[in-house]
Structures are given as structure tokens and as C-alpha cells.
Amino acid sequence: MITSLMDLFTDTYTNIGAQSDLDGYEVTKAFTDTFATIQAGWGESVTQNIRQAYPSVASPFSEEIGDADPEAMALVWGTAAHALDYDDVHTTSVTHPSAVIVPAIESIVLSENLSRDRVYRAYLLGLAINIAVGDALGFDHYIKGWHATSTIGPLSSVAAVSYLMDLDEHNFRSAISLAAAQAGGMQRNFGKMAKPVQAGLAASAGVRAARLAANGINAASDAFGEKGFIDLYSGSTPGKKPSEIIMVLDASTLSRKLYPCCYLAHRPIIAALKARKEIDLDVLTDPSVTVDVRVPFGGTRPLRVLVPNTGLEGKFSGPYTVAVALTDGQVNLRAFEDESVRRFDLQDLSRRITLVEDDLNGSLPEGINHGTVSLFIKRGSKILSLSEIEHFPGSPQQPITNLELETKTKDCVDHALRIDGVSINADELLKQAANCVPMN
Numbered sequence: 001m002i003t004s005l006m007d008l009f010t011d012t013y014t015n016i017g018a019q020s021d022l023d024g025y026e027v028t029k030a031f032t033d034t035f036a037t038i039q040a041g042w043g044e045s046v047t048q049n050i051r052q053a054y055p056s057v058a059s060p061f062s063e064e065i066g067d068a069d070p071e072a073m074a075l076v077w078g079t080a081a082h083a084l085d086y087d088d089v090h091t092t093s094v095t096h097p098s099a100v101i102v103p104a105i106e107s108i109v110l111s112e113n114l115s116r117d118r119v120y121r122a123y124l125l126g127l128a129i130n131i132a133v134g135d136a137l138g139f140d141h142y143i144k145g146w147h148a149t150s151t152i153g154p155l156s157s158v159a160a161v162s163y164l165m166d167l168d169e170h171n172f173r174s175a176i177s178l179a180a181a182q183a184g185g186m187q188r189n190f191g192k193m194a195k196p197v198q199a200g201l202a203a204s205a206g207v208r209a210a211r212l213a214a215n216g217i218n219a220a221s222d223a224f225g226e227k228g229f230i231d232l233y234s235g236s237t238p239g240k241k242p243s244e245i246i247m248v249l250d251a252s253t254l255s256r257k258l259y260p261c262c263y264l265a266h267r268p269i270i271a272a273l274k275a276r277k278e279i280d281l282d283v284l285t286d287p288s289v290t291v292d293v294r295v296p297f298g299g300t301r302p303l304r305v306l307v308p309n310t311g312l313e314g315k316f317s318g319p320y321t322v323a324v325a326l327t328d329g330q331v332n333l334r335a336f337e338d339e340s341v342r343r344f345d346l347q348d349l350s351r352r353i354t355l356v357e358d359d360l361n362g363s364l365p366e367g368i369n370h371g372t373v374s375l376f377i378k379r380g381s382k383i384l385s386l387s388e389i390e391h392f393p394g395s396p397q398q399p400i401t402n403l404e405l406e407t408k409t410k411d412c413v414d415h416a417l418r419i420d421g422v423s424i425n426a427d428e429l430l431k432q433a434a435n436c437v438p439m440n
Helices: 005-018 024-041 045-053 070-082 097-112 116-137 148-165 169-180 194-214 229-233 263-276 281-285 318-328 344-350 402-419 426-436
Strands: 289-295 353-357 373-379 382-389
Touching (some): 005 169, 024 070, 024 097, 024 426, 045 070, 116 148, 263 318, 289 318, 318 344, 318 353, 402 426
Antiparallel strands (some): 289 373
16 A cells, blocks of 8 residues: 555556546546636736736747747746636635646647647646645645645646656656745735736746756655645645545546636525526615625635725625626626626625625535535515525536537637637637547
């Protein structure tokens, strides 16, 4: 039995090439979803600003990628992928894996002209390590205020890039430790440009670490030993022991977003859409009508904004996202443009919506996918509507359909045209994503 986390990762790294039962179809969906969010995020202010800092980095959809450094490519593309908070989620580790792993993979494949034959295994290896590190850290890591996407992300991206570069075991171990040395990012930055940049930094860190190791920079052979990564980043409630961790080489464990905002707002959104069908919509303009939303423990942590002033802040506002769902009956990218956030009707209703988090009952949960969200529409003490939601939309329990993914892709392309004036065709994007992940 393997009892060391690093030994577990090394064993998976060295043996993944022999596994023939891996699902490349789900990896293609991950690439499609990430390409769509990169396209949508390409014209956003945060991406435009970081492109000014790294002007040689072209869009990953450009016919000519140019001679940009792959670390810079991963940084810019990872930032774009996470710019609109529309990218996929892993609910136990509380991370956005693909916004980190896919840009890292694409940057090294395109800059080094590597074969794509190893891409889907590289992605699954990175995802498996992402999930495993989340299991080892436990939910307390997130509760403490770490942005897990950017603390765990360097480890997932370096694993994927190391596999593509075919590093030997010694260099792989060094690469993991070099990536761990770059882990960081905090929830205090949620609602600010720094949040998507933290995802880009995680992607870039993985590329950097793999390249350093490949060129002879050595590091600790076990990043997870005593006073290593897990000891430093975990909280008071321990996660799983290495002997309890299973390497999950399966992209169907991801949740793919149907709404372009913080994933913890998605169940309240679904509850609001359900309630909308049961009420006279005129009651929403009644100043005596209020909306109370009860969410499970941990369910309000990233929803830091009460009444937003910008589209970016709106993505982390529970009251605003519920107000949009109740008022408009849909929550798409247009809802998070600045002019939409400042609408009087949405601002007014947002001020009458309250999210209340349940107290912790028993042991700390594993991730965010637990409990039930309850939404009450009330006039005084009278309940006008009650709706309850258990599963996250787009989660493994309620997976995104092909039609929903195509609709999301079109939403992303339309947003890019509206904001940036340029976009790849939706059908071409779907085709390009499929071509990036050959299965053999």
C-alpha cells in the first residue's frame, strides 16, 4: 500500500500511459468549455490589461501564435479563462481545474510543437492530482480564505506539463516541489481583477516549474513530507490521509457552469428561477416583499458583495444573482455587464434579498456540494413562495447536456463579439476543441 502522497503521484505519473480505459470524451468537453470561456474573456478589462503587460501573447485561436514565452501564454490564457467566472468547477477541492490545466497544456504544446497524442492523459493526470491535493488539504483550506484554484493549481498544471514534456521521475518530483513553492492566492481578491489573474499565475507556475526541472533545477523529492505543502496549507481539521486517497482519472467529476458567476450562487439562482414560475411577478416591485435564502455551511464565503457596482462584483453577489433570476428569468453574460448591474430594478430588489448561512452541524463537510438551498419570498411574515434545491446545475449529479454546452458556447461567442468585436465561430470553436484532444 502506498502511504506517501508523492509516491502516489509518482506511481500515477509513471503508469498512466498504460491505462486504456480513460474517457477522452469528457476531456474534450473540458477543452470545449475552457476554450469558450477564454474566447468570452478575451476582451474583458482584466485580460486587456494583462495583454498590455505581455503584448506578444496572441489568442490561442490565432493562426500565428508567434514567439511568446509559454509561461506568459499560460498566464494570459489562464486569466482569460477565469475572467468571467464561467469556467468549470470541482466541488470537493473547491477549484477551477480546467482554467489552469488547459492553458498550461496549450501553451507548452503550441510553443514547443509537441505531439497532442499525450494531451488527454496529461489533462487527466493534472485533474487527478488537483482532486487528490484537495482531498489531502480538506475543506478547511478553503474556509481559511485560500483561493484553492491558485494554491492547488500549480501542482495540477505542472503534472500535466511534465507528462507532456516526458520528464523522468527525478525531474517530475523536482517539478512538483518547484510548483509548490509558487502556490498562493486569496479569497480577499474575489470580485477584483486579481482573482482571474491568480488562476493565470497558477497555470504559468506549472509551466515554469516543469521547464526549470527539465533544465536541471532540482528541488525536494517529496513536496508533501514533514513541514511540506500539506502541513503548511491545511487547516485545523485534517483532510484525508494518503492511504485514503484514490486517484480519480475522470473528467466527469467536474461541474460545468450554466451561469457566469460564482458557483455558490448557482443553487440560489435555480431556486429563484423555480420560484419565479409560482408567483405574480408584480410582487417583486412591492417594497414590503423580501426574499430570504438559506444556504448550507460555507455557502456564502465567496459571495462577499451585497449590492454590486460593477459586473465583476455582481458575480460574487448572492442578492444580485437572485434578483436577476427572479426579474429576468435568465442569467447570462449580459447580466454581468456594468450597465446591467446598475439597473434600478435589480439594485432595488437586491437590497431586499438576504442570504443566511446555516451553522456547522457536525463535522466539516467535504467541499461545497452538500445540504439544500431554500428560498422564501415573503410579504411580512406571510410566505408567498418556497423553493428548495439540492443539486448544483451542471454537476455530476445533474450534468450539463450537449445542447446546454453548445448554448453556453454560443453565449460566450456572442459576448466576445459584443465586447471585443472579434470572435471565432461557435462551430469552429467546437471543432478546434475536439482536434486538440486526439484519443488513441
